Amino acid sequence: MASHRPRSLGLLLACLSFLSTAVHAINFTISNGQIFTPGFAIVDAPQPGTPLGGDFLQVAIDVTADGRLPLPVNLATGSPSLIHNITMFLYSYDTKRNFTISNGTAAGNGAALGPIMLQEITSTVKHVNWVWPDCLVGNGQPIALDSARGVYNISIRQNFRLNGVDHYTIFDLPISVTNEISTNTSSSVGNEDGSRPSCASLENPLLAPDQINVTAADTVGVLFAPGDATQVQVQSSGTDPTGDGLGPSKPTANAGDGLGSAGVRAVMPSSAAALLVGIAVALLSL
Ligand SMILES: *[C@@H]1O[C@H](CO)[C@@H](O)[C@H](O)[C@H]1NC(C)=O
Ligand SMILES: *[C@@H]1O[C@H](CO)[C@@H](O)[C@H](O)[C@H]1NC(C)=O
Ligand SMILES: *[C@@H]1O[C@H](CO)[C@@H](O)[C@H](O)[C@H]1NC(C)=O
Ligand SMILES: *[C@@H]1O[C@H](CO)[C@@H](O)[C@H](O)[C@H]1NC(C)=O
Ligand SMILES: *[C@@H]1O[C@H](CO)[C@@H](O)[C@H](O)[C@H]1NC(C)=O
Ligand SMILES: *[C@@H]1O[C@H](CO)[C@@H](O)[C@H](O)[C@H]1NC(C)=O
Ligand SMILES: *[C@@H]1O[C@H](CO)[C@@H](O)[C@H](O)[C@H]1NC(C)=O
Numbered sequence: 001m002a003s004h005r006p007r008s009l010g011l012l013l014a015c016l017s018f019l020s021t022a023v024h025a026i027n028f029t030i031s032n033g034q035i036f037t038p039g040f041a042i043v044d045a046p047q048p049g050t051p052l053g054g055d056f057l058q059v060a061i062d063v064t065a066d067g068r069l070p071l072p073v074n075l076a077t078g079s080p081s082l083i084h085n086i087t088m089f090l091y092s093y094d095t096k097r098n099f100t101i102s103n104g105t106a107a108g109n110g111a112a113l114g115p116i117m118l119q120e121i122t123s124t125v126k127h128v129n130w131v132w133p134d135c136l137v138g139n140g141q142p143i144a145l146d147s148a149r150g151v152y153n154i155s156i157r158q159n160f161r162l163n164g165v166d167h168y169t170i171f172d173l174p175i176s177v178t179n180e181i182s183t184n185t186s187s188s189v190g191n192e193d194g195s196r197p198s199c200a201s202l203e204n205p206l207l208a209p210d211q212i213n214v215t216a217a218d219t220v221g222v223l224f225a226p227g228d229a230t231q232v233q234v235q236s237s238g239t240d241p242t243g244d245g246l247g248p249s250k251p252t253a254n255a256g257d258g259l260g261s262a263g264v265r266a267v268m269p270s271s272a273a274a275l276l277v278g279i280a281v282a283l284l285s286l
Pocket of ligand 7: 210213215216
């Protein structure tokens with residue numbers, strides 16, 4: 001009997017954490033520790049609600065929807081599916097702060113990061129390492145009422161095109177800035193003297209929810225979770241100019257045919273269509 005206690009305790013904790021999620025009325029689609037978003041990005045870390053601290057805020061995102069979208073270097077600029085850019089902010093309606101993690105322009109002495117899609121160019125996972133700015137220094141829960149420490153969202157904004165349609169989506173991942181953040185960093189990550197960038201150099205106006213309209217932005221819904229049948233049409237920038245992955249190059253195909261390496265349905269030159277029908281018939285008669 002005694003051996004069952006740890007399990008029921010675990011169950012109780014699971015229920016409590018479910019309740020606390022329910023209270024905030026936000027649902028996350030998580031599978032094997034990966035958090036799916038309304039876009040190609042999949043968050044590998046951190047998990048929602050994690051207490052964070054240390055030298056930097058670290059965020060790991062897969063920008064290929066687990067391999068379903070090639071990296072930018074392998075895509076034609078006119079590809080029907082691609083990521084234009086990804087920006088990130090750290091904001092809180094509790095502390096009334098809104099900091100730039102990356103707005104696409106490295107600013108404030110490198111305190112704000114450069115374009116996320118351009119870092120680790122050959123890597124499908126982008127590791128965002130953002131040095132905590134000075135007003136977040138501390139240890140534990142905030143005590144002073146005006147403390148900048150507390151609960152935040154990592155706001156991940158994706159500008160992307162999916163099958164010819166452009167989207168700008170907003171995905172807010174809650175975390176709490178409650179672990180220790182020391183005054184000085186190890187000097188290799190902060191300013192040269194090891195001090196932290198100022199919060200002022202990273203601050204943006206905080207907009208009200210109705211000025212942002214997340215619901216309207218995210219009508220595309222969470223994408224690419226297990227069981228999601230969304231097909232991704234792409235045009236590759238590879239050596240095969242047709243890049244459709246359906247077979248040998250077809251001289252009659254052109255960029256406008258929009259054939260993707262995922263082998264999606266698309267307008268096809270009739271000769272190629274006839275070839276495919278031929279293959280299908282041959283298979284059926286086996
Ligand atoms: C969360 O999921 C539950 C169960 O599917 C649903 O009833 C609820 O409306 C969802 N809440 C939000 C905010 O989407
Ligand atoms: C985090 O984002 C959610 C959804 O956008 C929002 O309802 C909530 O108020 C935000 N939390 C904080 C601390 O700002
Ligand atoms: C992101 O891409 C969109 C669409 O192409 C563009 O309008 C916007 O200026 C870009 N933003 C950044 C920060 O690069
Ligand atoms: C932080 O670094 C500055 C500049 O090097 C130094 O003056 C200060 O004593 C350091 N503070 C701590 C707490 O180590
Ligand atoms: C990007 O963020 C930095 C730091 O907050 C700011 O100085 C800069 O003006 C921002 N750039 C754009 C284009 O928003
Ligand atoms: C934070 O600032 C950025 C840049 O100005 C803005 O795009 C974003 O909507 C702001 N977020 C909030 C919650 O105000
Ligand atoms: C949000 O956007 C939708 C669709 O564009 C619109 O119907 C709705 O009124 C907007 N909500 C707010 C609060 O602006």
